[in-house]
Amino acid sequence: MPTVRRLAHELLERQGLTTIFGNPGSNELPFLAELPESFRYVLGLHEGAVVGMADGYAQATGRPVLVNLHAASGTGNGMGALTNAVSSRTPLVVVAGQQVRPAIGVEANLAIPDPSALLRPLVGWAGEPACAEDVPRALAQAIFEADLQRKPTYLSVPYDDWAAEAGDNAAAVLGRGVRRAGVPDEDQARWLAEQVGAARNPALVLGGDIDSIGRFDDAVRLAEALDAPVWAAPSLFRLPFPNRHPLFRGVLPAGIAPISAAFEGHDLVLVLGAPVFRYHEYVPGSYLPEGTRLLQVTEDASAAARAPMGEAVVADPGAVIDLLLKVVDAPAARPTSYTTPPEARSGEHGRLHPEQVFAALRDVQPEDTSYVVESTSTNSSWWRQMDLRRQGSYYFPAGGGLGFGLPASVGVALGRPDRPVVGVIGDGSANYGITALWTAAQERVPVTIVLLRNGTYGALRWFSGVLGVPDAPGLDIPGLDFTRIAEGYGVAARQVGGVDELRAALAEDHDGPRLLQVDTVPTAPNA
Template sequence: MTSSAQDPSPNPIQSTVKEATYELLRQNGLTTIFGNPGSNELPFLGEMPEDFRYVLGLHEGVVMGIADGYAQASGQAAFVNLHAASGTGNAMGALTNAWYSHTPLVISAGQQVRSTIGMETMLANVDAPLLPLPLVKYSAEPAAPTDVPRALGQAIHTANQNPKGPTYVSIPYDDWDVEAGPVSEHVADRMVQAAGAPTASQLQHLIATLSSANSPVLVLGPDVDAARANTDAVTLAEELSLPVWVAPSAPRCPFPTGHTNFRGVLPASMDGISALLDGHDLIVVIGAPVFRYHQHEPGDLLPAGSRLLHITCDPAEAARAPMGDALVADIAEVLRLLATEMPAAGRPPLSRRVIPSAPQSVGEALAPETVFDVINAVAPEDAVFVNEATSTVGALWDRVEMRHPGSYFFPASGGLGFGMPAAVGVQLACPDRRVIGIIGDGSANYGITALWTAARERIPTVFIILNNGTYGALRAFATLLECGETPGLDVPGIDFCALARGYGVAATRAPTPETLEEELTTALQSSSPTVIEVFTTTISPF
């Protein structure tokens, strides 16, 4: 007697955790890995698939900065691979900028073998998920090897949901060769979407509020640029003849700086903001916190007789604000609807603000205003500017015209070391646009090794280093805070051209406006990175 039942088919070939992870990354477009490897990371990186690219940075802070610039400029998440606790610690300063700029980063960190973590062996990251908090949206060390792909999937989808931001997963290095298990078969094929449009009644309330105001003003923040909603913001401003300010300490440019309605960047102080917005009965803040203050200049939160309306993609920003009504929604969709349905106000058009002439240079030390005038004249119409010359921010916003979305990046939390790495990452993400990094001499030393990555990867970023031999912003703060003479504020005698050449980057010095024009023109035609050092006078950011 024979059985009609067929013999069971052989078990399907199981993928390893490593194979399942690479497939997950591949399906989510994360085929560029930014990292600086240590021993815990080698089992993951060994035999990396040929369709993946590894971008090496010489310090984890630089790695994070390059990835931050890349993710912000591309609008897509970036994958970062760090080395255990020490590498994560090295990257924490840069992580503050990524957190406050809502940058979608998926950060993985190597961990010691699972059975040895409790013994605190060398390079064990004890309580690993606690280390990056509170600067990540999600932090985990999977409880079992088979949960690694799912946990990384959660990190990817969490990083990409509004408000976007960094996530962190610690992975023991003996997990990679374990069979992934059945759960991982579904992880790579998932798609998570969000919808955040205002309801019809909410939209009508916004329109009615704006229409009834006598003298409304628009304050735009970085999330407008991140959402690529700049054009709709222009339409709204023109329809209502609104003066437009950019929110304090702006890390991105949400509105064209040459537009007649543009008024500048608000100062990062209570008293300063209230003074500039005095006379407006309605303050509409879109895509920014309300407000991120810096220098302590107490004053009224709002001018007398004004009310504030806050539109944000971040529930935490809405919840912690001390004033105003808030709507949490998709920034791009809100601006699109307002630009489409808002009736014109019939107010007269505004006049363009007047920018004063640049002051005289002193010998071979150029006035920063003169430097920015030259840059503005020479740079391509769609150039991208990455700025970390912190004492000259106001002069740059006044004199360098930014016309298109994604044209400006600045450290969102003031963490130095962002500028040079981010300029590399932005250029990597935007090969069809030219990136100009404007870097202070104090800031340059925090991320100087980014030059090596730029040279190795042949990334044609132009770095203009403004060398005034001091921490200019700190000198201004010392005066503001009445600190008197303060040690540790001068950094003279650094030869940035020599440093750049040591990392394999072409470098030159520009002692005159004419030389700067010539050297910048040449650098913008190059297919390799260039450093231009310019000695400058010191100005105050206040």
Template sequence: MKTIHQACYDILRNQGLTTFFGNPGSNELPFLKNFPDDFRYILGLHEGAVVGMADGYAQATGRPTLVNLHSAAGTGNAMGALANAWNSHTPLVVTAGQQVRAMVGVEALLANVDAATLPRPLVKWSCEPSCAQEVPLALSRAIHTAGSGAKGPVYLSVPYDDWKQEAAAGVDHLASRRVDVAGLPSAATIDALARALEQANNPVMVLGPDVDASEANSLAVSIAEKLAMPVWMAPSAPRCSLPTTHACFRGLLPAGIASISGLLEGHDLVLVVGAPVFRYHQYEPGEFLPPGARLIAITCDINEATRAPMGDAIVADIASTLDALNGAISRTHRPMPASLRRPEPASEEAGRLAPERVFDILDEMAPRNAIYVNESTSTTNLMWQRLRMTEQGSYYFAAAGGLGFGLPAAVGIQLAKPERRVIGVIGDGSANYGIQALWTAARYDIPAIFIIMKNGTYGALRWFAGVLHAENVPGLDVPGLDFCALARGYGVEALHADSGASLTAALRQALAGNKPVLIEVETRVS
């Protein structure tokens, strides 16, 4: 008979989960015992960085990815990163070791008390099987739940004495199971949506991350061109779903109720695809929609559909729905929107570099298919304005706004996409939340480039302090950080840039090589 350990590795192998991200503790060692040669284990030095790397890897591949955490303590360390994965619909299968069953009730050291409740509400499903023989079924269910429908993280806690137990009869059926979700709306629904769009006088489209995640960017482009619609990216969009060079592209929507309504004024139909309606941030009361506007959302997530404060919603697979809609609509006679004027190149000035100048240099030098990971939150709008992002899967951002995503995610995305160059643009405040991922980049020779925007302050908080009229707030500055020294301590080559010429030289050197490089750039507060 197979053991639980053998049966679960068969399931993982057959379902394609052969790359693990983890930071093991004693409870996890029996699971990792006799680790198979056809699997690989990517070690991270902190659980937040581990989940961030796995998040980037899973988003870039589009497939469920296994994360191995240590009981309650490791799960607690990873919760901030789990919030990002939940909001980005990232299919993570998070496993955590549990104390032996005989010791859970007495709450022995490293027991995960009420383990299934701990990660909620940041997972689609969580479970601690009631007996060892249920573990393979729970693992199979976790994989299919994570990767089906609106994808997302799941959580499985397993007592470590379960792995040596015998599996139940029939366990081999689990390894080859497939679960498919048919998510295409009815022909009548597609036809009604097509007619509404064709009959609108001035429709507009808002795209979210699930368009890019479902590899449907070209379909969104075709629909926008047929209907000559301006296209906005959803507020705080964690992915880019339309080329920023396209004539229909209008930029990134702000995250305030009144601001969004103001920008949508004059449009009689708002089509939102693959995004929440809407993910607001700063409190800015006003009307949710301008007068006379109707909103229709296409989303893969029933929760996003039901919690929206306005409009109608269609819950369906994004790519197949856009494909059907593209075939159902006719080309309009309206002229195409005029392309946005690109900003004038930033001038070279003495002293610290303006962020605009950094992005101009980056846009000029980076490969056209480069992948950008953003965690320089105070310069996000400048990135969208100045970087030409034209390829599928070119941009990633923390979907929940939790810091610590960018640097680890860049490592995971580069591991998943070795044929493209990944460039993380990270604020000096943000970098400290996931700095441990530098060690992983060095250890596994993952050639991501990390650009640290060093301005000595939490720039986004300074902006918010102005919005909230909060004066004399402590803790907004982070002076004295030496990221070159930190990088070298973790084994990553580091370069310092304090001028346009030195940044150009550093980027040229980093792009010419095939190893991880950190570039510390002295920048002004934007």
């Protein structure tokens, strides 16, 4: 009779979860024993970096990914990074070790008395098998729940379970498959088409899910067919629409009043693949202008249920895009004239303006480059200068937890080796996931990290002004040299001065990871 471990490994292989991101401890070693040669274990030096790398990898591949963490302590270290994965609806399957069953009740060291409670309500599902024979079924549930909900799941497994016999019925789980079908029925389809068709001046709001599900180009076709302006939903984790397309109006500001003002004059706002809405800065006002209706289409039933206004249809946004493309009167195909970025602003005192850095990236990097961005204070500069026209061009930590950028850059590069990957990372956020550089070096990942060093937490400094606390301590971080840190982890690194030197450095060939440190002037997210 096979062991629980053998069945679990076979289940993971059949479900395509053969790349494991982890930082194991003693409780996890029995699971990793006899790991088949077809598996790949990507080691991270801190659990936050492990989860960030897995997040980037899962987003880049579009598939669930297994994350291996150590008991409660390791899980706790990774929970900050999990908040970003939750906001990005990333299907991570987190499996953590538990003490042997006889030691749980007495709360021996490394035991988690109530492991499900540790992660709830953050993850979409959490559990611990009631007995060893239930481990394969519970693991399958964790995989299917992550895929169906597009949300991380969590499974705690006592480490003595892995060597136990699986039981006569446990192998039945190997042949299982769970599929999603979220197409509107005939009545819903008719109603959706009528609502959009009757709108005099519709507007579109697209969420990161549109890019995640591979509907970037279809969203462009729909917007052009409707001749409707397009906004990206606030707290954007993926770019769902070309940012220099003439119909694009930018990312919605994350406040109630400014979002309402943006919709002034539109009788219908159609939201596809996004919550309604993820506000941040509290700017009160009416949710919608007078005379404006909102219609939300999302696969996330929870997002539909908690929205404070409008009507919602829980369905696959991609299927709704297909439906609408069949019924709207599309104009004749015409060439799209993309807008031109303005001239980049200049820095001072020997430091570049972030716009100069982004203009260099735009001009030198290939058009299919994937950018992982974690430099919040340069947000406005980023959108002023970049020209992103491809699916999978942009990844951002929508949950607001620092430490996503460096690890996710490594994960995206591992998941999409066919595309160039650049991480645009601020010096404040880089410290939270710095150990990912070691993994990049060990795996020889050809990722470029552009490290923007301004010596301060720029976004936090801006927010201190918004909140009226300009004298808050702890906003500056002088004295950091990431070139020396990167070299210590085995990553080639250099300090880059002027624009010409930056452009020349970006154009150089490289077959492994590299870090380019650029000193920049401080900027605000909205300036």
